[in-house]
Every structure is written in structure tokens, then in C-alpha cells.
Amino acid sequence: MIRLLLDLALTHIAGRGRQTAVSVLGVALGVGFSIAMAALMQGSQNDLIDTLVTEYPHVTVSVDTRKPRPQPASDVFDAAAYSGLRPRDDRRGILNPAAVESALRSWVPGRVSGTLALQATARYGGSDVGVQVIGIDPDRYVTVAPLADNMVQGRVADLKATASRIIMGDGVAEKLGASVGSTVTLSSSQGIARRFKVVGIFNSGVSAEDDVMVYVFLKNAQTLAEQSSAISDIRVSLDDPYQADAVADRIERTVALDAKSWQEANQSLLEAIFVRNVIMYTVVGAILLVAGFGIFNIVSTITHEKARDIAILKSLGFRAADMRRLFLLEGLAMGTVGSVLGWALGFALTMVLGSIRFEVKAEVEMTHLPVTVDWTHYALAAVFAMASAAIAGYLPARRAASLNPVDIIRGAT
């Protein structure tokens, strides 16, 4: 029975070969471009998230915005106003950092490393460059950040030697005109100046880092800040980056410090990605809907052309539902062939796009288009295409099914 309808459907379609080919091609192009677009969108999104997850700490623990100390008057009176209060500036960073760090290390499913960040001016030759100095414990820091992988020259472990040594971003080195072996002077805002020997250059791929960041041994940073054993941030790298929110929550509850997950830190970026996905699916849906019009057109033409066949089949004893199924099948057959061709086209397009290589010096350097082959894109595009083909086939099918055979037979005689 269904084979008979399929025979009839294929015969009808074959009878309009060229028009059918155009409609099928319409669906195939729709599916193909949707898949290629989704591959590119998903690829760039994954690339971006990969960068976020590898380049940035999964959780950053830092001090809350500093507030003046609570005043006794507030305890006594219901309302009290103050003016001229300032936060204490005797100490900066996390209070009792050693205790906090070891507390975190005891339960966090990942690695922990305390750092001290401060602003300084780097001087070499005649040029001054404002830099962000990060004081690190090299052994621990490499477990929470990809610094070791980003080294262009030298090794992170070289920082540990007794003399003052520094690793700088390639952007900083370029601006200063310094290279490995040069000795640069760092002056902090406390007025402390120290000379550091360049032992390494890194390139993280993020210009915002490469152009301002320098790494020194933690002790040296504390000297520059005039604060021994101070730590301003604790970086946490998790085994599963997607637990960052939960871990950050727990840190905030247990140690009364500000803990930010990478998702929270990049919230606006992630929201932008979400909006981008909504736009993408809307466009994909629209493309496939348009492809559906081609199918509607041809199935509609067939129902007109084959009105006599419909009449004769109904008079032979075919039901209205058979006729509906017949033309629905025709739409779905075109949708199926279009989807399969579209898969091939989409895969080919994805491969071509993925193989294009070019150089861009932007925030994140890209050497090729990131593409992702994800079967859900293929399934989704086919589902969209089939749905629109089904609708496109059903509308004329309903009309054909309601056709009264006597009207046609009378008209023919």
C-alpha cells in the first residue's frame, strides 16, 4: 500500500524532472548552507570558549571592593551619616593569604596558585612602558595558566633563580626594544625600582595580555609592592571548567572573599554568543522555509496537472487520506533527497571553509576559520527541511484529497 503510493509519488516527481531538481536543489542549498553556517558559528564559539577556559583562570579569588571599616555610631543609632571616611591602606590584598590558599587547596577539585598583581613602569633604553606586574610562584602558576605553553623564548622555571628575573609579553618586549638577556628596570607606584633580567618572552595570542603583562617571582613582586607575603588574587584551575560557578559559590561562602567564575567574568560575552545563536537559528529556519516554497510550488503544480489521475484513483476506491499521503510523500521525498544532498554539500563547504588559512592580528589571533562538525547540526537542518517539506506538501495535498472525482470525470467527457 505505502509502496504503491511511493511508486505513484516517484512517478509524479519524475514526470517533472527539471522542476523537481530545482526544488531539491533549493532544499539542498538551504540545508548545506545552514550546516556550513552552523559549523562556523559553533566552531568560532567553541574556539572562543576554549580560549576563555585555557587562557583565563576558571575561578579568580580576590578581595571585595574595599570599604571603610564599620563605625561604632552605626551600632548605636538607627541612622548615622559619615563624611570623609577612607578604607585603610596599610595592607592590600587578601588577609592571611597562606591560610586561605591552603584551605582552598584542601577541597578544590583542581589547582590553586596565589599571585600578586601591581602596576609598574618598565624602563629600558629610552622608553617607558606601563606594565602589569604579576608576581607568581612559577611551579604552581604553570598548573593554573597556560604560560608554559605560551613561552616563545626561555622557560618559566628560569624565574626561580636567585637574581631578579622577568618574563614579558612579546608586545611589551617589542615596545621596550628589549630581548632575552636585556636588563629592564621596573618602578612601582610605591617608588621602589628594581632591575630585572629578561629570561623569557611569551605570546598568549591575546594582544591585551602580550602588550602589558610581565611575570616576576612572587617575592620580587612583594618587594616592589613593599608588602611582604601579600597576595592579591588566587587563581584556581579546575579539572572540569564547567564546575566553576559551583566552586566560586562555595569559596564565597567559606572564605568571605570575592570569587568569580570564568562564566561570570565573561557574562556579556556568553550572552552575546547566546543572542548570536538565536539569530543563527532564525536565519537557518528562514532559509529552509524559503526552500519549502519550491516544494510547495511543484507539489501544487502536480496536483493541478494530475487532477484527472486523482479523480480516477479516487473512483477506483482510493480514499481521501491516500491522496493526502501521496502528495505529502512527494513533498517528503523531495525534502529527503534535498536533505541528503544538503548534508554532502554542507560537509564539503565546512571542509573548504576549515581549510582556508589567513592571518589576522586582532584581539585573538586566528590563522584559520574554526569549524566544528556536529551531527546535531545535520539532524537539525534535516528536521527543519523535512518539516517545511511536509508543510509544503500537505497544503496542496489537502486540496487534492478533497477533490470530487465526479467533477473531473464530467469535465473530461
Added chain:
Amino acid sequence: MTAPAAAPGDPPLIEALHAGRVLGGTVPVTLVKDATLTIGKGEFVAITGPSGSGKSSLLYLLGLLDHPTSGEVRIRGEATAGMDDDERASLRLATIGFVFQFHFLLPEFSALANVMIPMRRLGVRSDREMRTRAEEILASLGLADHGHKRPDQLSGGQRQRVAVARALANDPPLILADEPTGSLDTKSTGQVFDILDGIVRREGRTVVAVTHDLDLAGRMQRRIHLVDGMIVSDKAATAPVA
């Protein structure tokens, strides 16, 4: 007058009781008016009348292609008025074979495939049985070597014979033919008529044929004559069957 050849308790094959058909619209047109008739098994009935007299409309009512607007049509004693379209379609599929003035074969399918379509829809035979039966029917109608041809490769008479073969496909007790020889030459007309005659005589089926050819009608057993949608006479043919 040919009396219904049915035993008591065995209802006639087809009955019309005061059946009428009026086309609605701003000016209603009466196609068939108050038609009452009974047709039994093994009858060869001609429906005649001037053009526009409602011959075909009566046939469509008898064949359940159209609904009567008054009265009723019964098939084997069963009222059809309460049936929905699907039930009527099922009844047509198994019980009634149609032959029209134009062959109405599906142009893309071979003669054999066309004959197999009603069988495939009914779906009670295996593929092999269907093919064998279709070949047998075609052979019995003198088309043994034409099964693989498409309708446009056949002559008018051959096409009409394929259409008869298709009507016979599901072995229905009743064949309704609407001007089956209307567009054929004399020779083909003779062939098709002989086939219909044979269906009645040898196979015991009932054939009801609309025709305006009084010579042909005269060779059938019974003739129902219509004028302006009314049955004006219903009697055994005067001329002896050749």
C-alpha cells in the same frame, strides 16, 4: 422485463429507491429524479437516453461516486447513505469496477501496472499473485503481448480494453461503464462490447453501461431509458441478443 434473479433473502446487487440528484446553486439543476430500479446478479443493462438526460449521473449514483440528494442507493441490500467517504471508497474498491469513455489510465504506468493498481490498493494478494492475475486478465482480453506498453503506445481500443481489465482487477461483481465505446471506432467498439458481453455471460458479473448507441443497447438484455433525469422505460431489449 428481467426479474431480479435473486432468491428470497438474497438481496439484489444494486437498488435505487426514489434516488434523485439535484445540483445546488442559484439555479438548481435536476440531474436525476426519483429513480427506482433493481439490478441483480448477471445482468447486462444499458442506460440510454438523449444527451443531458442524466444517464451518467444515474451511473455515478449507482457507483457511489456521487451522493443522492433524495432517496437512496443500496448495494447488496446495504444502505449507503450513512457511509462516510472512506467506507464508500472501500466498497467501490472491492465491489465495483469502473470503465469510462476515456480510458483514464495512468499515463506513466505500463498496462500491467495500471491493472495492478486496484489490487495493490486492496492489498489481499501477494505481489506474484497480483502480477499473474493482471497478466491473465490482459491475456483474456487479447492483450497478452501489450502488458509492458504504456498507454500512449497502445491504440484507443487497446487502451479501453486495459481499462476494462483494470475494472476487473479486484474481481468485482459489478462493472459500471460510462460510454465505454464512446470514443472508439466500429471495430474496437465491437471488441469492447464482446468483452463486456463475455463478462456477463461467462463470468456471471453484472455490467451496467451507459450508451447513446441504440444498436449496442439493443444487444443488451435490459434497457433503462431516461429522459430529463426520469426513468421512462425499463424493459428487456426487443432485439434478440446476437
